[in-house]
Structures are given as C-alpha cells and as structure tokens.
Amino acid sequence: MELSPKEIKSKVKSAIKDDSLRKAVYNATVSTGVTRERIISEIPYWEKLRSKAHLIKKETIDNLDKYLELFEKKCIENKINVHWAVDSKEARDIILKIAKEKEVTRIVKSKSLTTEEINLNDELVNSGIETLETDLGEYIIQLKKQAPSHLIIPALHLSKEDVGKLFEEKLNIEYTSDPKKLLKVAREKLREKFLIADMSVTGANFGIAESGAFCIIENEANAHLSISLPKIHVALMGIEKMIPDIKALPYFLKLLAPSATGQKSSTYVNLVGGPSREKYNEGPEEVHIILLDNGRSKILEDQDLRETLYCIRCGACLNACPVYQEIGGHAYNWVYMGPIGITLIPQYLGEIEGKHAPYLSSLCGACYEVCPVKINLPEHILKLREKVVEKGASNIFEKTGMKIWSFAAQRTKIYRFLSWFPTKIQKLLPNGKSFPAPGYYKERILPEFDSKGFRKRFYELERSSKNEK
Amino acid sequence: MKNNSSRNKILNRVKKSLNIQSTSITNNPEIDINIDQELKKITPSGKELLIEQFRDEVEKVSGEFIFVPTLLEASKPIVDIFNSEGVLEIATTAESECIEIAKYISQKFSKIKFFSTADYTEDNRKIKFTDINTSIVNASYAIADIGSVVFCYDKTLTSYPHFLSDHVIVLVNENDVVANQFELFTKLDMETAKNMVIVAGPSRTADIEKVLVLGAHGPRKLTVILYRGKN
Numbered sequence: 001m002e003l004s005p006k007e008i009k010s011k012v013k014s015a016i017k018d019d020s021l022r023k024a025v026y027n028a029t030v031s032t033g034v035t036r037e038r039i040i041s042e043i044p045y046w047e048k049l050r051s052k053a054h055l056i057k058k059e060t061i062d063n064l065d066k067y068l069e070l071f072e073k074k075c076i077e078n079k080i081n082v083h084w085a086v087d088s089k090e091a092r093d094i095i096l097k098i099a100k101e102k103e104v105t106r107i108v109k110s111k112s113l114t115t116e117e118i119n120l121n122d123e124l125v126n127s128g129i130e131t132l133e134t135d136l137g138e139y140i141i142q143l144k145k146q147a148p149s150h151l152i153i154p155a156l157h158l159s160k161e162d163v164g165k166l167f168e169e170k171l172n173i174e175y176t177s178d179p180k181k182l183l184k185v186a187r188e189k190l191r192e193k194f195l196i197a198d199m200s201v202t203g204a205n206f207g208i209a210e211s212g213a214f215c216i217i218e219n220e221a222n223a224h225l226s227i228s229l230p231k232i233h234v235a236l237m238g239i240e241k242m243i244p245d246i247k248a249l250p251y252f253l254k255l256l257a258p259s260a261t262g263q264k265s266s267t268y269v270n271l272v273g274g275p276s277r278e279k280y281n282e283g284p285e286e287v288h289i290i291l292l293d294n295g296r297s298k299i300l301e302d303q304d305l306r307e308t309l310y311c312i313r314c315g316a317c318l319n320a321c322p323v324y325q326e327i328g329g330h331a332y333n334w335v336y337m338g339p340i341g342i343t344l345i346p347q348y349l350g351e352i353e354g355k356h357a358p359y360l361s362s363l364c365g366a367c368y369e370v371c372p373v374k375i376n377l378p379e380h381i382l383k384l385r386e387k388v389v390e391k392g393a394s395n396i397f398e399k400t401g402m403k404i405w406s407f408a409a410q411r412t413k414i415y416r417f418l419s420w421f422p423t424k425i426q427k428l429l430p431n432g433k434s435f436p437a438p439g440y441y442k443e444r445i446l447p448e449f450d451s452k453g454f455r456k457r458f459y460e461l462e463r464s465s466k467n468e469k
Numbered sequence: 470m471k472n473n474s475s476r477n478k479i480l481n482r483v484k485k486s487l488n489i490q491s492t493s494i495t496n497n498p499e500i501d502i503n504i505d506q507e508l509k510k511i512t513p514s515g516k517e518l519l520i521e522q523f524r525d526e527v528e529k530v531s532g533e534f535i536f537v538p539t540l541l542e543a544s545k546p547i548v549d550i551f552n553s554e555g556v557l558e559i560a561t562t563a564e565s566e567c568i569e570i571a572k573y574i575s576q577k578f579s580k581i582k583f584f585s586t587a588d589y590t591e592d593n594r595k596i597k598f599t600d601i602n603t604s605i606v607n608a609s610y611a612i613a614d615i616g617s618v619v620f621c622y623d624k625t626l627t628s629y630p631h632f633l634s635d636h637v638i639v640l641v642n643e644n645d646v647v648a649n650q651f652e653l654f655t656k657l658d659m660e661t662a663k664n665m666v667i668v669a670g671p672s673r674t675a676d677i678e679k680v681l682v683l684g685a686h687g688p689r690k691l692t693v694i695l696y697r698g699k700n
Binding site for chain 1: 478486504591674677680
C-alpha cells in the first residue's frame with residue numbers, strides 16, 4: 001500500500017467529497033455507538049471492567065516474554081504446532097509451506113486483520129491456491145477487490161445497492177438489494193466451499209498462556225465452520241494478543257462485544273486447544289499457530305507507546321472518531337485505521353513512512369473515552385506527532401509556520417496584530433466564503449473569527465466578575 | 470532451524486525492549502480491582518430468578534425459550550416443532566440426554582429418524598450432518614446474564630449438529646445454569662475449557678448496511694428447552 005502524503009491527501013479529499021460514502025460511514029458508526037451506549041448502561045461495573053482489563057493487559061505486555069514462552073510450551077503439550085514469524089514475509093512463507101507440504105488447493109479464511117496486515121491473500125492466490133474469505137463483509141470486499149474499511153464491519157462503506165450490483169455481476173444472480181436474499185446467496189456459495197476446503201486460515205482474538213489455547217470471537221459461525229471442517233487449521237496471531245489465563249478471559253468478553261458491535265455478548269466464543277480429530281473423530285488433524293512480531297517488539301521499546309499493544313481490535317475508537325466518521329477507512333491506506341490505526345501506522349512503518357498518520361485526528365479524546373482497555377490514544381497521538389517532528393519529517397509549511405508563530409508569540413505587539421488582522425480580512429470576503437486556510441474546503445468551513453479577540457474578551461469577563469462581587 | 474532462530478530473535482527483542490520499565494499513562498488508582506460486589510448486586514438471587522433472567526436474555530438474542538418440568542416432557546414441544554416444520558430427520562449428539570429423548574420420540578413416532586454423530590466417522594459425518602436441517606443437542610452449561618449456552622467438546626464429542634443444522638434445539642438442565650461468564654470459568658477445569666464454544670442465539674450478520682439478518686453461516690434458529698433437573 002502507498003503511504004505517501006500526496007496519496008493520503010488525495011484519498012482524504014476524495015473521501016470528503018463522496019457524499020454517499022460519508023453518509024454510509026456516519027450512519028454505521030453512529031448507530032453502533034448508540035447501541036454500545038445502551039448496552040453498557042446495563043453494566044454498572046463497566047468502568048471497573050475497563051480498569052481491570054487495562055491492568056491485565058499491562059501485566060501481560062510487561063511480561064510478554066514469559067507469557068509467550070509459557071503459551072508455546074502449553075500449545076506443544078496440546079499438540080498445536082507453534083511457529084514464530086519475525087515479519088510479514090516469514091508469516092506468509094510459513095503458511096505457504098504448510099499448504100504446499102499438504103498439497104492444499106482450497107483455503108477458507110475467516111475474518112482476520114492480521115492476515116490483512118501480512119497481505120496473505122495475494123500470496124496464496126498467486127501460488128494457485130483458491131482462497132476464499134467467508135465472513136460476509138470480507139467476502140463482499142474480496143469480490144470487490146478492495147481492502148476493509150473498518151476493523152469490525154469491513155464493507156461498511158458499501159450500500160446494499162452496491163452489494164446487490166456486485167453480486168449480480170460477480171455471482172451471476174438476479175439483482176436484489178435485500179440483505180436477507182444477498183446473505184442467502186453467500187451462505188449457499190460458501191457452505192459448499194467449507195465442506196471441500198483442505199485448510200483454514202483464521203486470526204485469534206486472545207492467546208491464553210496458561211492453557212495453550214486461543215480464542216476466536218465471531219457472529220456468523222464462519223469461523224467455527226473454518227476451524228471444524230477442514231483437516232488443517234492455521235491461526236495467525238500477533239504476539240501482543242496474550243492474556244495470562246482463562247480466568248482473565250471473561251473481562252475481555254464482557255468488554256469486546258458491547259464495544260465492537262453493541263451486543264451484550266458475541267454470538268460465538270470459540271476456544272481452540274488442539275487438533276480435534278484424534279479426540280472427537282472430526283475437525284482438524286493439525287492445528288498451527290503463527291506468532292507474528294512484525295514490529296510489535298519494537299513498539300515495546302517505548303515505555304508509553306507500549307500501551308497501544310493493549311488494543312483488542314474492537315473498533316469502538318473508529319466509531320467515536322469525528323475524523324473517521326468523515327473520511328472512512330480507505331483514506332488511511334493501511335489495514336488499521338481510525339485513532340488506533342494512526343498510532344500503529346508510524347510505529348509499525350516508522351515515523352518517516354507513517355508521518356501523516358498522527359495528524360488524522362482532532363485530539364477530541366472521544367477515542368479514549370470509549371476504549372474498553374483504556375488506551376490513552378490522544379496522549380499517544382501527541383507523542384507520535386512529537387516523534388515525527390523530532391525526526392525532521394514535518395513538512396516545510398509546518399516548519400515555517402511554527403517558526404513564524406514562535407517569533408510572533410514572543411513579541412506581544414506583533415502577536416496582537418496577527419490575531420486582529422484575519423478578523424478584518426474575513427469581513428472583506430463574500431458571504432459564506434471560507435477563510436483561505438489550509439485543510440479547509442467548501443465541505444469544511446473555518447468558523448468566523450471572534451472580532452473581539454481573546455484579550456478583550458478576557459478583560460471584559462474579569463471586569464464583569466469583579467462587578468458581580 | 471530458521472523458525473527456531475526467528476523464535477529466539479523475537480523473544481530476545483521482546484526481552485531487550487522490556488528492560489525499559491513501562492509507564493501506564495492511564496490514571497488507574499485501583500490496583501486491586503474486584504468486581505465481585507458489583508456482580509453480586511446485579512445477579513438475581515435464587516434459581517427461579519436466575520432462570521427468568523436466562524429466559525429474557527435468550528429471547529433478546531433472538532432465541533426461543535421453552536420451559537418443561539422434566540427431560541422427557543421436552544419431547545412434546547420438540548414433536549410440535551417437527552410437525553410444524555415437517556421434519557423427519559434429526560441429528561443428535563451421543564450424549565445421554567439426547568439419546569433418551571430420541572429413544573422416547575422414536576417409540577411414539579416411528580416416521581421420525583434420529584442420526585447420532587457417534588454412528589458416523591470422519592468425512593461421512595460431515596456430509597451426512599450438513600444435509601439434516603434440525604438437531605437436538607445438550608448444553609454443558611448455560612449463562613443467565615447473556616442468554617448463552619455452552620458446549621464443551623469433551624462432553625459433546627462433536628460440534629457438527631450444533632453448527633451445520635438450520636434449527637438447533639438445545640436441552641438445558643436448570644442445574645447447569647450459571648450467573649455469568651466469571652462463574653462459568655471458575656466451574657470449568659482448565660482441560661475442559663480448552664475446547665468449547667459459547668453460543669448466544671442463532672448465527673447472524675449485520676455486514677450489509679448494518680441490517681441484522683439471522684442465519685449467516687450457522688443455525689438460523691435456536692430453541693432452548695430448559696428442564697427441571699434432579700437435585
């Protein structure tokens with residue numbers, strides 16, 4: 001994926017101009033936010049849950065080496081094959097190697113952001129392996145040859161009419177925009193594929209160190225069919241997904257579903273603790289888990305930013321973010337988007353490559369308010385902005401602008417003049433015309449300057465409060 | 470070995486990074502957080518109220534709830550379902566509760582055929598059970614506050630009837646109803662908790678314009694029949 005500032009700017013601009021996209025994103029995020037609020041109002045200990053989950057994650061991440069070693073040991077005892085992948089390429093190679101050794105020709109996948117992160121599908125398809133996404137949203141965007149635009153609702157940017165047209169074109173069915181009929185078509189097509197697939201690839205929401213098992217949470221049952229029908233199951237999991245033991249799991253189950261989809265509980269919570277064929281005469285003969293680093297160990301280096309590894313990928317911060325609501329997920333041009341995405345992009349890809357990301361935020365703090373594991377995202381976004389500046393990666397306009405501001409801020413008269421001047425210029429502009437400021441278009445008008453200015457207003461207030469006394 | 474070197478590389482990097490003490494920015498004064506008191510406050514006291522909560526929550530997740538006094542009396546609503554849906558083939562697990570019900574119904578209605586997973590091995594089980602639209606399974610546990618049923622594979626020995634059928638009928642012994650997931654994971658031993666699934670209602674999706682549609686890739690309908698257990 002291209003991450004040049006030019007590319008990002010053009011994606012943001014076209015997203016802002018796309019009214020149907022903005023409407024779709026806004027409706028979906030706001031309605032999820034409303035159902036989230038309703039559900040958490042029924043959980044009076046919500047804040048304590050958040051704090052507890054934060055502490056569990058802190059304990060696990062601060063001792064990650066020990067938990068990873070324990071998880072590996074227990075997985076091996078459970079006959080799960082454990083692999084370690086330093087980067088995306090190594091993870092793809094491991095999956096491809098397993099597939100080739102077992103002469104796999106058909107793979108079913110259940111929704112996994114980590115497999116998106118390593119760009120797995122292209123590699124498998126280029127190797128001649130039929131690879132099918134089975135989550136409805138992922139299936140839609142795979143047919144559309146697009147990337148997900150939301151962590152939880154991958155096809156959030158598409159209307160039911162878009163999906164109807166897509167199915168008509170790609171699946172040769174009669175056009176319908178009825179979600180029920182569209183789902184029926186997908187279900188029939190995919191059920192057949194589940195039954196004949198040789199291998200499945202899934203993600204994992206949590207790795208339970210003490211049990212050597214992992215947890216996959218879903219609503220559609222596609223993940224369950226993926227882990228119980230093919231003979232080989234490969235799960236790809238970031239190393240940060242550890243939790244210490246099974247008793248820690250309910251805290252996260254209670255937090256994840258309301259935050260992600262506004263449900264009290266997800267429909268399915270699957271726990272996988274080894275190949276089931278030997279024990280139950282069905283399901284996989286082999287289970288593999290790949291522990292992916294891909295930059296995560298580097299994130300640990302920063303004592304503050306380490307907190308971003310607590311993320312449980314619920315997407316609540318996206319739904320609450322006024323920037324995401326306006327531009328949707330594709331404008332970020334990477335697999336992780338929204339407030340958590342903009343903290344991960346420069347950390348995974350480097351401050352230079354991902355320099356644009358921390359600026360896709362209004363710093364309003366809504367993301368922190370809704371984060372189920374209390375990641376202080378606004379603080380981290382600010383810190384990452386600092387890092388971008390320290391690396392000298394800010395652009396020439398920003399550098400010059402800050403120099404001018406710094407010069408003026410140290411000289412009262414100049415500062416007063418510069419604060420007063422735009423209010424006069426603005427009055428000369430035709431009605432409704434936005435003040436010419438970078439980043440402001442006809443869709444986003446700079447509010448009118450206060451002609452009084454801060455100093456006058458402050459003195460007035462001071463005077464009136466004295467008079468009241 | 471390449472993978473072994475990757476393992477060591479990752480673990481060494483993690484260890485090196487962890488030498489720096491973390492600072493959690495989040496202001497979190499409660500180090501020892503205990504939610505037991507809060508849970509207690511919102512958990513219904515007494516079995517009857519717990520079951521009432523379970524029923525309400527099952528219905529909230531689009532499941533159907535039926536209460537019967539004994540296990541065998543579950544056969545009546547089950548036969549009603551068969552009659553209304555024109556069902557003649559039923560998938561079951563080999564659990565004693567399912568066998569008992571199947572035996573009882575077969576004696577009265579010879580047209581209805583039961584197929585137990587125990588009679589099928591490996592691949593032919595997969596093929597056979599995907600063709601059967603209705604199944605009867607037994608829940609290892611049920612969770613009141615989220616209206617969910619729990620299937621532990623060490624007890625069910627299969628998950629095909631639970632997922633491949635369109636309509637899943639779940640038998641729940643009232644003694645197996647727990648208040649919440651916290652209680653569940655204190656009851657389960659670590660071995661059992663490794664291979665299991667928690668199910669809240671029929672499968673669903675809202676991936677197209679956030680319109681909720683039941684019956685994604687798994688069951689379209691889930692009926693919970695709760696029966697009085699022997700104390």
